[in-house]
Amino acid sequence: MNADRPVRPAVSVAAPGPAQVCVTCSDDGQVAQVVEVVDDHTVRARTSAGVQTVDTTLLATVAVGDRVLVHAGTAITDLPPDPAPESSP
Amino acid sequence: MKFVDEFRDPAAGRAAIERITALAAAQDRGFKFMEVCGGHTHTIYRHGIEQLLPAPVELVHGPGCPVCVIPMGRVDDALHLAAQPGVTLTSFGDMMRVPGSTSTLLDAKAGGADVRMVYSPLDALAVAEREPDRHVVFFAVGFETTSPSTAVTLQRARALGIDNFSVFSNHVRIVPPLRAILTAPELDLDGFIGPGHVSTVIGNRPYQFIPDEFSIPLVTAGFEPLDVIQAIEMLLRQYDEGRCRVENQYTRVVRDEGNLRAQQLLEEVFTTRDTFEWRGLGWIPHSGMAIAEPYADLDSERRFTLPGARVEDPPACECGPVLRGVLKPWECGVFGTACTPETPIGTCMVSSEGACAAYYEFGRLRVADEPDPLPLVSADRARR
Numbered sequence: 448m449n450a451d452r453p454v455r456p457a458v459s460v461a462a463p464g465p466a467q468v469c470v471t472c473s474d475d476g477q478v479a480q481v482v483e484v485v486d487d488h489t490v491r492a493r494t495s496a497g498v499q500t501v502d503t504t505l506l507a508t509v510a511v512g513d514r515v516l517v518h519a520g521t522a523i524t525d526l527p528p529d530p531a532p533e534s535s536p
Numbered sequence: 537m538k539f540v541d542e543f544r545d546p547a548a549g550r551a552a553i554e555r556i557t558a559l560a561a562a563q564d565r566g567f568k569f570m571e572v573c574g575g576h577t578h579t580i581y582r583h584g585i586e587q588l589l590p591a592p593v594e595l596v597h598g599p600g601c602p603v604c605v606i607p608m609g610r611v612d613d614a615l616h617l618a619a620q621p622g623v624t625l626t627s628f629g630d631m632m633r634v635p636g637s638t639s640t641l642l643d644a645k646a647g648g649a650d651v652r653m654v655y656s657p658l659d660a661l662a663v664a665e666r667e668p669d670r671h672v673v674f675f676a677v678g679f680e681t682t683s684p685s686t687a688v689t690l691q692r693a694r695a696l697g698i699d700n701f702s703v704f705s706n707h708v709r710i711v712p713p714l715r716a717i718l719t720a721p722e723l724d725l726d727g728f729i730g731p732g733h734v735s736t737v738i739g740n741r742p743y744q745f746i747p748d749e750f751s752i753p754l755v756t757a758g759f760e761p762l763d764v765i766q767a768i769e770m771l772l773r774q775y776d777e778g779r780c781r782v783e784n785q786y787t788r789v790v791r792d793e794g795n796l797r798a799q800q801l802l803e804e805v806f807t808t809r810d811t812f813e814w815r816g817l818g819w820i821p822h823s824g825m826a827i828a829e830p831y832a833d834l835d836s837e838r839r840f841t842l843p844g845a846r847v848e849d850p851p852a853c854e855c856g857p858v859l860r861g862v863l864k865p866w867e868c869g870v871f872g873t874a875c876t877p878e879t880p881i882g883t884c885m886v887s888s889e890g891a892c893a894a895y896y897e898f899g900r901l902r903v904a905d906e907p908d909p910l911p912l913v914s915a916d917r918a919r920r
């Protein structure tokens with residue numbers, strides 16, 4: 448194990464959680480499932496945080512039930528139907 | 537969370553660590569791997585992966601936190617834009633806390649400037665549509681994960697004929713800093729853990745120069761703890777089997793060719809700058825993305841005159857060496873004392889993707905006699 452790292456005292460910090468991850472400006476993506484196709488570049492999609500509006504300009508096709516990876520309000524890729532983590536990191 | 541547990545299975549993680557230990561022992565040498573992406577840095581600290589690895593395997597943190605690499609002068613330019621009459625400056629949340637030379641965007645907001653946080657550039661465009669008497673500037677940062685979203689927004693602004701909107705582009709490309717890191721003499725890297733979501737857009741092929749020219753492997757990885765551990769194993773296995781190439785651990789998301797539509801749109805909307813300044817890495821040729829001529833009227837840098845000054849980092853700030861992977865966060869003299877997430881001196885302490893903030897949040901919670909520091913369970917879950 449890497450033991451050369453100095454050990455610092457554990458002090459209280461705010462409980463970390465998803466809200467402390469900047470989901471928009473980091474290299475982060477949220478898996479979402481399309482629940483409604485609104486128009487040719489907009490869908491409503493369900494993520495672990497709820498249903499949100501997602502732009503799908505960057506996808507060739509999109510249909511209800513598709514899984515997509517969302518970053519900053521835009522679907523940046525479609526995903527195969529097998530399960531993947533709902534969000535990262 | 538559904539689907540997450542299988543990527544955080546402690547038994548699978550320990551088995552992989554055992555394999556990593558055996559692979560490293562068989563090579564009888566040390567390995568230094570850089571995780572490029574701030575998301576990976578966050579995962580590594582949050583799940584205590586560094587402490588699980590055998591001593592010969594060292595992880596160093598790379599420049600892949602887009603907030604962390606923005607130089608102070610660009611923040612000053614954003615502050616200048618926010619101070620213009622009639623301007624509403626919109627920004628992602630983390631950028632609002634990044635210190636410029638005198639203040640932050642949050643300070644500017646407190647002082648009366650119209651600064652608003654948005655979750656996407658399309659939200660910023662919606663503000664412009666709703667409030668035609670304001671000029672809405674979007675302070676754009678991010679790698680190729682984020683720039684497609686800005687490109688979509690600029691295309692939409694053009695289609696809708698919205699002219700009270702512009703983008704202050706600080707978008708950057710991931711490949712040029714990797715080359716800069718590889719050509720710097722101070723780091724002797726043995727491999728990269730490649731960025732997962734940038735690669736959904738650009739694909740894996742742009743990394744091919746790394747094995748071809750520098751003879752070290754890269755493995756694109758996902759963001760769960762087992763993703764990162766498996767990527768380390770894949771890097772070591774290449775050494776074990778005498779291979780050196782680009783591999784993809786994150787096949788459930790990343791295609792080798794990336795997203796061609798996104799790449800095409802980036803080509804249309806952006807142009808590559810001759811050079812762009814990175815905090816800690818200096819000026820890197822062809823690393824910045826400016827707005828292309830057909831969208832010039834939506835470019836804040838052409839609509840406004842910006843100071844464009846180059847500002848030195850504060851003397852106490854060691855973000856540069858941290859971003860180059862040559863200094864660990866806790867080795868900075870002001871870490872955890874003058875510089876904390878509440879009062880950041882440097883950018884690496886602002887975003888949770890930044891190495892200093894990630895280490896402050898998770899790494900220092902380790903106690904000396906703990907045998908299994910963080911058994912692949914996130915710190916927040918462990919507290920519940």
Ligand code: SF4
Nearest residue numbers: 855868875882885892
């Ligand atoms: S502790 Fe603060 S000043 Fe030091 S390297 Fe980290 S962010 Fe920069």
